[in-house]
Amino acid sequence: MKPMDYVLMAGILVAAGLILIYNLVNFGSPVTETAQVVITVDGVVYGSYPLNEDNTITIGQPSDDQHNTIQILNQRVDMVTADCRDQVCVKTRAITKANQSIVCLPHRVVVEIDNNGLLEESEVDDISR
Numbered sequence: 001m002k003p004m005d006y007v008l009m010a011g012i013l014v015a016a017g018l019i020l021i022y023n024l025v026n027f028g029s030p031v032t033e034t035a036q037v038v039i040t041v042d043g044v045v046y047g048s049y050p051l052n053e054d055n056t057i058t059i060g061q062p063s064d065d066q067h068n069t070i071q072i073l074n075q076r077v078d079m080v081t082a083d084c085r086d087q088v089c090v091k092t093r094a095i096t097k098a099n100q101s102i103v104c105l106p107h108r109v110v111v112e113i114d115n116n117g118l119l120e121e122s123e124v125d126d127i128s129r
């Protein structure tokens with residue numbers, strides 16, 4: 001093999017490794033009984049909702065130019081409608097595992113399943129005491 005072939009092979013291996021890591025991260029981990037659906041808007045927590053309670057959350061006011069509607073149904077979280085220009089969040093398939101997320105870049109909305117949603121709150125309390 002020529003030296004360039006080795007470089008090419010190494011590149012393919014690195015790319016395959018990165019895809020594997022990405023898939024593992026995106027695969028998420030099993031949810032717990034207390035898993036929370038955490039919604040952040042522009043880096044600020046908008047609200048957190050129990051994953052095991054069916055719910056529909058609409059972010060944004062009718063007067064605003066933007067809105068996102070998130071549905072929690074049978075422990076699946078889906079972005080059902082949004083009026084963002086790219087519609088990537090709506091096309092993202094429903095998330096069901098911890099650490100998976102749906103991102104709406106134009107509206108800076110992140111929907112994430114967090115196993116430790118409740119734990120983190122109590123940890124903050126401990127620090128502030």
Ligand SMILES: [Zn+2]
Pocket residue numbers: 082084085086087088089090103104105106107
């Ligand atoms: Zn969007």
